[in-house]
Amino acid sequence: MKHIRLSIIGFGVVGQGLAELIHTKREILRQDFALDISLVSVANGRHGFIYRAEGLDIPTLLSLAEQRQPLTLHPDVQHWQSPLEGLQATGADILAEATWTNLRDAEPGISHIRTALSHGMHVVTANKGPAALAAHELFVLAQQHGVQLRMESTVMAGTPVVSTVREGMAGVTIHAVRGILNGTTNYILSAMAQGRDYAEVLAEAQAQGYAEVDPTADVEGYDVVAKTVILAALVFGVTLKPDEVYRQGISGITKAQVHQALQKDQRIKLVASLTRTADNTSAPLLARVEPIALPLTDALARVDGVMNAITFEGDSLPSVTISGPGAGRLQTGQGLLADLIAIARTC
Template sequence: MTRYDLALIGFGGVNRALAELIAERADTLEAELGFTLRVVAITDLRAGSLVRTDGPGIDLAPLLAVEPGELDFSMLAGGSPDPRNEWVIREVPADIVAEATFTNPTDGEPALSHVRWAVEAGKHVCTTNKGPVALHGGALKELARRHGVCFEFEGTVMSGTPVLRTARRMFGGLAVNGFEGVMNGTSNYVLGRVESGLSFADAVAEAQALGYAEADPTADIEGYDVQLKVMILAGEVLGADLGRADVPCTGLSALTTDDVRRAAAEGLRWKLVGSASRRSDGTVEARVAPVALPTEHALAGVSGPVNAVAFHTDLLGTVTIAGPGAGRVETAYALLSDVIGIHERTTTPASVETLLEAGRA
């Protein structure tokens, strides 16, 4: 039976939820997927670091029984008050590094270094962090290819909804000419509540109270989160290497409550849409902006925290993928699906040979 040893970098909502999935579904994973998972290291900015590479690895149940803010790894055997991220990533004998730290839209750090350290150490990486993928995805994929490891990031665009994996696997033989999507649940929820009668300020406050919006909702409300997702998706399905300057971004502050309600009265619905399309000369045009969509549009009915992306193809026309676009469990499932993808790639003979060739290049 194949076993993968995991190092969890960051132990906030997402990796904590991944630990819950591992603890709760170990038997299912073994029976249905043919592998087991053992967590051998956890690092966290507040809790420190914990390493146990012997026996069953880290016992997750006691950690999950403690409130997140009360964890202190230094009190446990193998623990330290220092996160020791670089040492853990480079030196602890893990097979897969699951990176789930905060997103930095400016330069991708510290997640960028976390990914690089893992790849350079010959370890597979899965991450939900948009920063390094959007800003340095091409270079990181090439680095992973050279080292013969997998670099997976399904959770960076639509949380647990497998939009990237679906596009890679199911659109073979099709020409994808562009896409447009509602890719931020917070902004979508706020627009829906404003349409129902709330002010923007009250709608944002309600979203925060429900856990849909961060204490500082700027990245969601002003479209910066969607901007990074457009960059990632354009790279995957259109082969475009876009920087933030290539994706003009207009957020919800460009709208008034009257704009939203007037559109509703006219049979239109405002959505914060991220889009990219291929021009006739082969270059890619992209943007993020509020758009008033007719009710029959594929994205008009997307409500609340649900996300959706409509892909425009040559043979099938428009193909729309919809599903949860946020949530700690949903995003943790994306990491688990990445682990499953790594297992499939490294246990398929052709994939193994591809990885070995990449490592020899």
């Protein structure tokens, strides 16, 4: 039985989802993977960092979080106001970094990840900021310290995209990637294809929690740009800056445009694409995020609602499409758990 000491920094929706899965799947992890995971520390922005060497009680933590009570009410814990100081003082085998995404400078997540890697901890993350802005630097740092950094949950939550490329498609030379990578915009466009207006559907998406009060990051394509930059690094090994990705959102799409596409047996989707400009692996990468009218013969055209999908085009596998949920508490937590299990199998 392998024992893993886990730290979770960022105990919001995603961090709580991972903790819940670790608790509910404890016996499966032991029986199927010979893995015993002890959650020794947790941190959030409001209550700081708590630690208990013997392991924290997950139901107690989830109850405190649900009631918006301080995590420090958990019995018998040590406390640091700064997550970085707490992590440095206590350590762990694996850090799960699940703080909010910041695409300006990737803080505070990038500092958490750098600290963990530098102290010999493996890292799994759902945070798009560090992945988009500094993936190459962080992978080099992990290699220097003999640890792993995995980031399955940064693209399509728990749907296995990164692991499929790195493991299931190992040996395939990928020429292009196209994807629907944002559930909010896909929900809106799917509803507009049924004859509804943009403003009406956006308001509905906000009421149902699919869209934020300020939906700019989703509807103007910034969220998808971040995921496109991550895919460029993970699939092609190319470092792009967000402003190197052509971006056009969906806020200008009209019901008339959607109807016109339907008349031609097409569906308008917000598509992220990465394509080599020439047929060799050293050619520059063209990156775009834009609404495209796709023919119904395209697998992406039939992806509706909040679902995501991605198509990889390569040599020995001409076209592989993966579809699944791109967000959600347990779905994103599952991506972190899968990465955690992958690390435990090889470390």
